[in-house]
Amino acid sequence: MADTLLWVLPLVPTVTALAMLMTRRRRILSLLDVGGSAVLAALTLVLAREIAADGPRSLGVLRLDELGLVFLLLLAVLNLAVSVYTVGWLRQAVAVGNMKARSLRSYFVLVHAFVATMVVTILADNLGILWIAMEGTTITSAVLIGYHGHRHGLEAAWKYIIVTTIGISFGLFGTVLIYAAAADVMGGAGAMSWTAIMQVAPQLDPGIVRIGFVFVIVGYGTKAGLAPMHLWLPDAHSQAPTPVSALLSGVLIKCALLAIIRFQTIAAAACGPAFAQQVLLVFGLISVVVATPFILAQRDIKRLLGYHSVEHVGIVALGLGFGGAIGTYGALLHVVNHGVTKALAFFAAGTAIARYGSRDMRAIRGLAAVAPIGATLLMLAALSLAGVPPFSIFVSELMVLRAGIGHSHWVAIAIFLVMVVVIFAGLLHHAGAMVFGEPRGAGRRPEDWSPLAGMVLLATIMLLFGLTIPANFDAVLRRAVEIVVG
Amino acid sequence: MNVETVQAIIDDLGALLLFTMILIVAASQISRAIYAVAAQSLFIAIAGAVLATATGNMDLWVIAGVTLVVKAMVLPWVLHLVVRRMNVRREVEPVIPIAATLVLALMVVVMSFHLSASLGTVRQAITGNALPVGIALTLTGVLVMATRKTALTQMVGLFASENGIFFTAMAVTQGMPLIIEIGVILDVILAALVMTIMVLRVRSTVDADIADLDRLKG
Amino acid sequence: MDVYWSPNLIAACYAAGALSALLARWSGRLALTVGHLAALAGAIAGIGVALDVLLGEPGRTLTQPLPDLFPFAQLTLAVDGLSAFFVLVISIVAVAAAIYGPAYLRAHTPNAGPTRQAAQAFALNLFLGCMVFVCCAGDALSFLLCWEGMTLASYVLVVSDDRDGENARAGLLYMVMTHGGTALLLVAFLCLTERAGSFDFAGLRAAAAELDATTRTTLFFLALGGFATKAGVIPLHVWLPRAHPAAPSHVSALMSGVMLKVAIYGILRFGFDLLAPVAGPLPASWGWTVLVAGTISAVLGVLYALQQHDLKRLLAFHSVENIGIILIGVGLAMILWRRDDTGGVLATVALTAALLHTVNHAAFKGLLFLGAGSVLCRTHVRNMEELGGLARRMPWTAGLFLLGAVAISALPPLNGFVSEWLTFQALLGGAGRLHGPAGLVIVFSAAMLALTGGLAATCFAKAFGVTFLGRARTPHAEHATEAPTAMLVGMVWLAVLCVGLGVAPGYAMRLLDAPTAGLLQGPGASAVVTAHGPLVLSTAPTPGATAISMTMVAALLIALMAVAWVLRRGWRHSPVRSAPTWTCGMRPTARFDYTATAFAKPLRLVFAALYRPRRAVSRETAGTAYVLSRIHYAGEVVDLSETQIYHRVQRGITVLARTIRLRSTGRIHGYIGFVLGALFLALLLFGVGQK
């Protein structure tokens, strides 16, 4: 059953996409959308239970271990929330004219194609397939980013596709090098398979793995939004339709991180853990530092969230770079927590943008007065992103910090903390200015149920993970950490 | 063919590839750059054929053929078509002077060889100088993208960069899995398609080169 | 374990209160009332738990494991003497706030929507619960979670009071600064947990026992930085005078009266318990730093308070001052502890003074904030220049405020004097035994404490006089009426404490036994301070020690007042005639009354170097320079640390960020260049392997 599911999983969004080709009606499309996402989420949960019980499953080039499961769960949950959110968001967008009613079909088809490629990215055991799927996500999401079709959208899409294509061609080069090293040891057959490579990883030539890993981290790091390769990210995240932004920030960059983690385990086994950690640490720190000024002086709310993703990807990299079981655990937890929270933030920002008709934060004022629930959710998301307990991100940042202190990375810790506090100030300043004060430029309109339902789902998870880590999820995370750390 | 001969041929082809790369960097007209990329792809196809005969690996023949058709013929043709369709200026507009780009390219080449020289026994995993040449090609291709203004030259740079990867991949002694290579090529084609559509769409809607758009920043 | 008084009960009450916010779905008022009632129940439960521990057998620690929430840390509660004492302090003020709250909110913001009422009911209970459980936390993680929960809840309360940009800004500053403090705390805690391998305090203590001196001191200063931010120690205080006035008044009372004390709890917990060496005195740098910081905070706090005309802001600055006084006691205790040659029981006296001032300050500052709240909700004005004459319209409020003013000015026979007297005695004893420059510093600190007391009296003569006496200056003040009974009841509760702790402080010493004996592992407070009987305060159990009796003084005062009353009535009981105030023959109006600005002016000039007063006077003359048709005066006193440090840092960061953002490129070539450059450098740095 579980093995078959591995194949079925990427097929679900594909079939949904194909089914959507048959209609143009918005209601049916939305229904299909939510239905497809729900099926995906349900199947993921079934798979998760089996894997939690019986360990990793593999079938051909696809394989799902606990490490992938963490990311797959994130994908499934966020995808469901995005679908629920999209229902109301689309109604509004069509009403305002941001989305054309006749082009909805292609939008939905592309979203599901995008999801399908991401599912494959997560499930891929073969590093080549991983690369192909990753390029597939680039192509599908590039079209989605430019979906609105205006000048800025196309500019963002172009930057996105060019920069990430360059990035993942570096990733391909790195893959080739690792393959060459592996093939040298074990012969050509199966040397692309991550599981197979991991078996022989300690015998790989450290020199070539070293170069390969540098290529991979710069390459997939571009896709993940690590600075200084992050420049496409705020452009793309700000121009994409809000649900797509949520998927990009919440899942896509996490898929790239998964690829980096996969290669990191190889590199750690081949060259010793210190090397890979050092590289990740440097890129993580650069990301955290570089994101800061742009968050402080930002005016566009979605760009703000984009830069914020850069910071958080940096924190994940820091967690991996601090290393050890705690750091890796923290990093993986942070992947999940940030994905959920960032999606929530994008949703809340999206509803605010729809209400005020502007992405400029100076135009959004007094949200609490006109949309109390949305404003509360926005504030909660901002507080969580800023790392305030009892929300989820605090816990994972605590773990990352703990790992850093445990390994005595004092300079990194100092820089990290200073930046986190400064970003906290910036974020809260922006959020406070939007939420409080006298409302301007927006009337009090009842809040739509569907965006709220999507947001409340995510907010619940955010709060839950801030207050506790469920035991079965903890078990999955622990085994995922074992996979990475060994 | 014995191993030494193959290595010699691959090294010679590598030198040719580097030469075509320099041509691309130095090209002052888009069409010349396109021709240079086509030539580069041709050399890679030849390298594929040589390696195929040497190792008897049938997959490499297929890859060589596909490379020849897709990268040496179809893509250059498409690019030419776009150049004609768009009716853009044919001159390459550099962001920084071409001489400076050449110096940077030189630094990239030196760095690649330095890097590969630091490797130990692994050199046998990849035939001859394919690794440093591949790194140099990949990076220089990206360098072209970073220093040329128009979208088309950027696509040319991207293809040149992909060629570097291909060259190294072919030279891996054990050979790459066919399905992966095909997938990679398909992806490249798809990406080229999407890019072309975007370039044309921007040209038709806002009458500007897509690579010149720089409103989104900060 | 006593089943009746357990922390579960407190948690249950506050949780019920927080959940009562859901009632706002039907009626916001109901949610507010039920929420505050639950808070009252929680506070009473807190008093019960605290007394149970404090009066139970000595050295008892109430421990209780919490549900297994996080796989990496076992959460526990551990209520020892120190925790229980702070729970008591919190609960005392919480009782007043819970009684006062609903009436105040109804009177102050009559047309608040149900959302806001729900938020207030929720956040108040969360705030109280978190404060209590910070003090009860038995491990680092629950401490940090509650610590931040406390900040967050009070932030919500601050921003929920008004739909005003000012509140949001105050809240922001508050959050950012305390978050920075928390970051320091995080590092301090995590350094210990990493060594200990666990989060619970017992493990941390064991880990700290093996620290070397440098690390120990570094960790202490990290923690001190974190706690000092929360406590509002100068120069980390800038958030305090903005955030406290912005909250609803009963929350201001809690924030000023209690929340700052939680930071004191943290300092005590870290300094004397978690990080303290197993034997021997604490490193000298700790105590001296705390003492000097406390002295500076005390003097500067009261000096800035003196120049405030916003009643609640003035009170907030006084919190800075009082935290300074508490820290003087704490610092002195740190200096003297376990130093046999000098200390002995003096450390106990110093710590007793600090703890007693903690509860005293909670009582009178709570009372004063509630009094200010009564004024605010009846006049909607915080600027005292626009008040005046309220004593005739709100006699109860005025009387209670005056009581609080006397108490905070450290005047006998109320409680403020008692704790300052103990502080003075500890300082004097310390100075007498520590010879040399150290003694001189202590004496200087005592002189500054005296200055602080005097200035506080000046400040409250101004605050009370300008707000409550004379003529009403504006219609706001003119139409004020007495506050609702519920609010007065809340205030009377604190006023009773002020009087009780002032007149018979000896009885409270029993409550200080557990924390002092527990922390200092020496004699308890009552063994030293009330060695000569519960009505007598002394500085040492030996017969020759200085001893005073507040009760006797109070009795003497009452007797003398009776005598004076007879004199006051005079020999002939002629009726009191009423006449206008003498104003050189002119008809007196409210504009003749001395204003707060004018009152504070001499001191503003005396301390001009510190205040850097700014003034702008614009005159409109009618033809000749000697006849003024209009004159406009605007003056302000800036907070030096705010302008010299914070504004500069903030401006620096903002300008830098803006410049970087504007200079950044939007061209794709730049993007590609960065990717390429990153790869190139990474290859050079990391790619070249060892041959």
Next chain:
Amino acid sequence: MTGERPFELVLLELVLLVLLGPLVTGIIQKLKARLQCRQGAGILQPYRDLAKLLRKGTVQADTASGFFHSIPVLVLAATVAAGALVPVLRAGAPAFALGDALMLLGLLALARFLTAVGAFDAGGAFGGMGASREMTIAPLVEPVLMMVVFSTAIAAGTTELGALAAHRGTSWIFAWRAADFLGFAAMLVLLPAETGRIPVDNPDTHLELTMLHEGMLLEHSGPGLGCMLLASHTRQIVTLALVATLFFPIAADGALAVDLLLGAGAFAAKILVLAIFLALVESSYAKLRLFRVPQYLGIGFVCAFTALALRIL
């Protein structure tokens, strides 16, 4: 060592202080008058004033609140209570715990605080002005006074005034060390400020620009004013007694009536000397501008601090 002072003695001393308070003022006034070549009123004039005021009716400002009426009561009670804390006839701690020097200063501060509050109550500018000035100078005087007390208390190890005096014993001026001289100098600087005399304040003026303490009393009348005046007389003699206790604790041993009489005589002499000093200062100096007062008090601060430093180092 002298014995402890029983309750009756403390009460006796208290009554004595209150009764003698106006007399000291009378003596100072008379001396001043003579130094200014005036005849001056008799030394009993303050008593006559008080008696007259107590017989008069009260005129109260129409804006005053209920507090105003009780202010004189509270002020008088607080000031007199402070008087109970200084030993007059004999050194030695009282037989029961009552208060120490800090309590004394606290009670005087309470009286001052209440006076200032009362000044506000009537409204009008004079009261506020007086309160403002008084409350400006008071916090500057207080720490210096406290330091002078400390400088002797550190040596004695107690702040209880009777015990402190007892510790110093009768061998006063010959045993003085540098610290004592400096402390005494500081005390002399403070004395006019604490008793409200030139060069800090001028008790004789009712000119609005110069008065401090009197400004606060403007609106009091009749018995109320009488109480306030009695309080300020008491305050003056308490302050003088404090100086006497700290620096000239000469008093007879034993509990016999003779000893007490001897003590009373010594006390009278000490007070008289200090009163003469005050009268001389008042006659030979002009009142300082308000903003010069902090500088003037600075002299006291430096003296006191040096005295303390000498004690500790």
